[in-house]
């Protein structure tokens with residue numbers, strides 16, 4: 138499970154979406170998420186869902202891989218839904234039973250809130266499903282570059298980030314190896330009370346720390362031996378270039394954003410209500 | 421002799437139903453006799469580590485209906501056997517020194533026996549015995565920190581930690597990786613000694629055919645999760661077709677003998693050990709001198 142790149146969620150299919158520039162994907166994801174916050178109407182949510190499904194298909198991802206990240210926040214979603222449903226008291230009362238009241242406003246807010254959360258998480262997970270952690274880190278570094286002007290040590294932060302990312306899989310596989318080795322000597326991690334369990338972790342944590350320090354030491358030596366110097370200007374081995382696909386993606390996402398904004402702020406002023414048009418009297 | 425380990429129909433698939441799905445073992449059927457010294461060979465990624473971790477239940481069989489692993493007649497699918505089998509099958513992992521954690525060598529070696537819930541005197545006895553067998557002097561090393569030992573000493577301390585449980589079967593995953601020639605030799609001799617004094621059945625994962633020829637009385641070769649060769653070292657190394665197909669090499673002595681034969685020096689077949697090569701050459705020289 139912890140082998141190679143299989144940490145995080147990256148799901149390799151080498152689709153057009155996977156091949157987009159990481160910086161572009163980062164910015165467009167941001168735009169998508171901001172867009173979702175502007176949505177107030179069912180029309181907006183349907184449009185967003187359609188866009189999302191379109192991207193999933195383009196990325197050749199199975200729907201289940203996106204749903205998996207939604208499952209992770211299912212509890213939060215249900216919790217907010219229930220709170221909204223019972224705590225909102227404005228609007229026409231639909232159900233009234235003992236202390237529980239469900240109003241029309243409550244139902245609408247609940248549905249919209251749920252949709253918003255689900256779409257947000259799915260949108261964000263699309264980024265990590267289609268971009269390797271290393272590419273993401275490079276993208277973040279590149280986008281943070283302007284901050285060098287206000288003395289933020291962007292290069293150091295980027296180096297720390299990429300080293301950390303490189304070593305996370307190593308750390309995972311090392312942890313599972315040490316756990317196996319101690320289990321082979323009869324250690325058990327799932328018996329006894331909480332103190333016994335915490336103590337049972339020592340035979341894993343101590344070697345893990347010792348090995349990590351050793352490895353950090355070795356890495357520092359190796360970097361030193363190659364004259365690594367934090368203040369030096371470095372170039373990239375693989376230079377990311379903006380291609381035609383990136384431009385199409387940007388146009389696509391910007392149009393989506395413009396439609397969302399227009400639908401919320403402009404359409405009402407000229408008397409168009411998309412929800413009325415689509416659902417009639419239902420909403 | 422009776423089989424101490426029985427493996428039936430063992431298949432293992434990692435990361436099932438993801439893009440990283442990998443069949444690490446593919447329909448393995450094996451019996452391992454009590455008292456045998458088995459060498460498990462095969463290229464990196466052929467499934468050796470996955471296989472041995474099934475033998476003490478660190479990896480569970482994925483389908484209890486069709487597959488089974490049993491040790492001493494007890495099935496590993498049965499939860500209540502699991503703990504006892506962990507103590508009967510000792511496992512020395514690759515780079516075992518990276519698992520040391522206690523503040524003294526003696527305490528670290530006592531970790532296994534303590535988990536077995538043995539009485540204190542018995543634990544102390546076993547720690548002393550284990551240290552003696554691996555060649556770490558009790559008075560010198562018992563109270564030292566395992567992190568201050570040399571590479572070879574650390575490894576012997578880690579092996580002692582497994583030996584102290586006095587397992588019936590000892591499994592070692594590439595135990596000489598990363599050691600210098602002298603250190604390798606020490607550990608290999610130690611393994612032979614461990615078989616005689618502590619654990620009668622040994623399974624050794626190795627890449628070095630010279631070591632295999634010298635130590636093992638049975639060689640099992642894996643390739644892509646399947647058993648592709650199984651027999652005595654003499655049989656296996658004599659079958660050059662098989663060696664090629666299964667991606668193995670022959671021992672150095674065999675290779676030298678082959679070259680000499682190509683040059684017209686008529687040596688006896690089936691040379692796998694340096695000592696055999698020496699003897700054969702000495703005989704040849706004597707013939708000439710006559």
Ligand SMILES: Nc1ncnc2c1ncn2[C@@H]1O[C@H](COP(=O)(O)OP(=O)(O)O)[C@@H](O)[C@H]1O
Pocket residue numbers: 138139140434435442443444462463464465466467468469470471
């Ligand atoms: N925990 C794991 N998760 C996913 N794949 C694994 C895991 N462990 C091993 N593998 C894969 O299974 C195959 C067999 O690995 P392994 O048993 O370690 O082989 P060997 O010990 O012969 O080198 C390899 O392709 C390896 O990448």
Ligand SMILES: [Mg+2]
Pocket residue numbers: 468469593
């Ligand atoms: Mg291995």
